[in-house]
Amino acid sequence: MDLYPLFNSIRIALISTFVVLITGVLCAYYISKVNRVIKGFLDVIFTLPLVLPPTVVGYLILKILGPNSFIGSFMNEFFSLKFTMNWWSAVIATSIVAFPLMYRTARGAFESFNNSLSDVALTLGLSKSYIFFRIRLPYCKQGIIAGAVLSFARALGEYGATSMVAGYIPNKTATISTTVYHLWQINNDELAFKWVMLNIVISAVVLLVVNFVEDKYQRKEVKYVSYS
Amino acid sequence: MKKIISLIIIFASICATLCSCSVDKEKEELYIFAASSLTDCLSEIEDIYEAENPDIDLIFNFNSSGTLREQIDEGAQCDVFISASSTPLEKLDCASRYKIDLLENKATLVVSESNPAKIQSFEDLFNKLYNTEILLGIGNTDVPIGEYTLQIFDYYNIDVSKLNEKGVITYGSSAKEITSQVKEDLVDCAIIYETDAKIADLEIVEIADKGQCSKIIYPSSVLDISNNFDLSVAFLDFLQTSYAKMIFKKYGFTPID
Structure with missing residues (x-):
């Protein structure tokens, strides 16, 4: 069994989780600062990939970044860079699909943040970046971690947009999900079953780790409360 | 409670009407x-x-x-x-x-619009697959066009697993999917049906009609x-x-x- 799809899937999922972790948290933070009309408009755009079928996302990526598009042909001509049919094309696709999960959960966490805490910090003369990184983020840690885990799981399982943008190239763009589909198509049930089991194990382990971390986090809080 | 029940009834009747519409x-x-x-x-x-x-x-x-x-x-x-x-x-x-x-129908080798790799024929294609960075789209073995493509590979003594190791072949799940991939320039060339190539207005480089694959x-x-x-x-x-x-x-x- 060639393990390239496993390596590739995890690589793609980790990088896109990192990408949406940063962009999602920043977008969630800054959207509370813009005026209401723009806020409503941006919120729809940021959440749209969650409800769109992945094939629609894949189609749009191909039309915007594909070799025949304006941006794609320009990059290809001047930097001989193609956005499609590479392993990192899948990162673009999975990041877009997973982004709303991170953005939504982070926004929820920020909205439940008690703003008087940051006001108090301001009166104590702390800088805005200090407040953001040392007060707001730690306070909202749990929501952000949950969002990141959801994004990782979503990125690991993405099929539709990935297969349109990156195809199925063995040893280059093959991921677990596209490999399972390919094996099912060519009637290689035995190998397909192995990949399915492996995928279930990975996803279960991810969820177990999350529960474990959450549990530990909560116990720590209880301990802290009992001491005080 | 009354509100919820009436909502459920309204929803169910909408579903029922929608279902009955489609039955002719x-x-x-x-x-x-x-x-x-x-x-x-x-x-x-x-x-x-x-x-x-x-x-x-x-x-x-x-x-x-x-x-x-x-x-x-x-x-x-x-x-x-x-x-x-x-x-x-x-x-x-x-x-x-x-x-x-x-x-x-006939199997043909088609190239994307600009043909940047300048592929001339099947033999030329296989030389370039081994030596340069090009991407070939074919059907998987369960798709008939993939079956015919493998016969063409055999005719030219090409080992598919070696090409897979190099990562120069992408597998489509239907003849139309591969055709779209060439049309969108996602791949440099592909082996598809002559009819699909004509309908999509693609440039045909060579037709496999010299016994490379079965009829x-x-x-x-x-x-x-x-x-x-x-x-x-x-x-x-x-x-x-x-x-x-x-x-x-x-x-x-x-x-x-």
């Missing part, structure tokens, strides 16, 4: 499962046939022949199956009583599970009239007599 009891429905390469010409034939037989509703399912066979095996309702190779039909459990070889014959058959055997036979007979043959020819197929 006047017409006899014929389910035609056809290879994706037949999408364009059968859609044209559908309009003509339904105009001539107003009491018949043709329902098409276009996909790769291998996928269609799996769907039939798993219990999909199907009256007529037109495959792009004899293998899916032979593998089918509900063996057919009424079988006709309908059409002939590409489209067999058609009325299935045992058909609910409308006579109507299905009548439809297959229509596909062999000179009128239907004219349409097939227009799309680049060679009708078989």
Whole structure:
């Protein structure tokens, strides 16, 4: 069994989780600062990939970044860079699909943040970046971690947009999900079953780790409360 | 509580109306499962046939022949199956009583619009696959065009697993998917049907008609599970009239007599 799809899937999922972790948290933070009309408009755009079928996302990526598009042909001509049919094309696709999960959960966490805490910090003369990184983020840690885990799981399982943008190239763009589909198509049930089991194990382990971390986090809080 | 109940009733009645809308009891429905390469010409034939037989509703399912066979095996309702190779039909459990070889097609090597790799022929393609950074789109082994492609590989003594290690081949799940990939310049070249290449207006570099692969014959058959055997036979007979043959020819197929 060639393990390239496993390596590739995890690589793609980790990088896109990192990408949406940063962009999602920043977008969630800054959207509370813009005026209401723009806020409503941006919120729809940021959440749209969650409800769109992945094939629609894949189609749009191909039309915007594909070799025949304006941006794609320009990059290809001047930097001989193609956005499609590479392993990192899948990162673009999975990041877009997973982004709303991170953005939504982070926004929820920020909205439940008690703003008087940051006001108090301001009166104590702390800088805005200090407040953001040392007060707001730690306070909202749990929501952000949950969002990141959801994004990782979503990125690991993405099929539709990935297969349109990156195809199925063995040893280059093959991921677990596209490999399972390919094996099912060519009637290689035995190998397909192995990949399915492996995928279930990975996803279960991810969820177990999350529960474990959450549990530990909560116990720590209880301990802290009992001491005080 | 009253509000919730009335909401549920409203929702259910909307669902019921929507369901009943789609049922048209006047017409006899014929389910035609056809290879994706037949999408364009059968859609044209559908309009003509339904105009001539107003009491018949043709329902098409276009996909790769291998996928269609799996769907039939798993219990999909199907009256007529037109495959792009004899293998899916032979593998089918509900063996057919009424079988006709309908059409002939050819495998071709096509290139994307600009042909940046300057591919000249099959031999040239295989040299370049080993040496340079190009990407070839082919069908997987369950898709008939993939089956024919592997025969072409064998003819030129090409080891597919070596090319897979280099990561220069992408596998599509139907002939139409591979055609779209060339059309969108996602791949540099692809091995697809001559008809698909003509419909998509792609540049054909070489036609595999020198014995590189076996003859590409489209067999058609009325299935045992058909609910409308006579109507299905009548439809297959229509596909062999000179009128239907004219349409097939227009799309680049060679009708078989």
